[in-house]
Amino acid sequence: MKKILILCLVIFLLAVTLNIPKIDITGLFVKASSTIVTIARSVIKQVLTVIAGWL
Numbered sequence: 114m115k116k117i118l119i120l121c122l123v124i125f126l127l128a129v130t131l132n133i134p135k136i137d138i139t140g141l142f143v144k145a146s147s148t149i150v151t152i153a154r155s156v157i158k159q160v161l162t163v164i165a166g167w168l
Contacts, residue, residue, distance in 0.1 A: 117149065 124141060 120145075
């Protein structure tokens with residue numbers, strides 16, 4: 114979790130330094146968060162499948 118927050122902070126600081134419009138920043142955050150959600154879902158599915166296999 115800390116790594117993700119640090120990464121977001123670094124991206125934000127870079128964006129501020131380079132004066133990128135805010136829309137681009139929010140776009141990046143949306144893409145990043147949706148990717149994280151997708152990964153989390155697949156991991157949860159795998160874990161549930163393993164647990165179901167044990168039962």
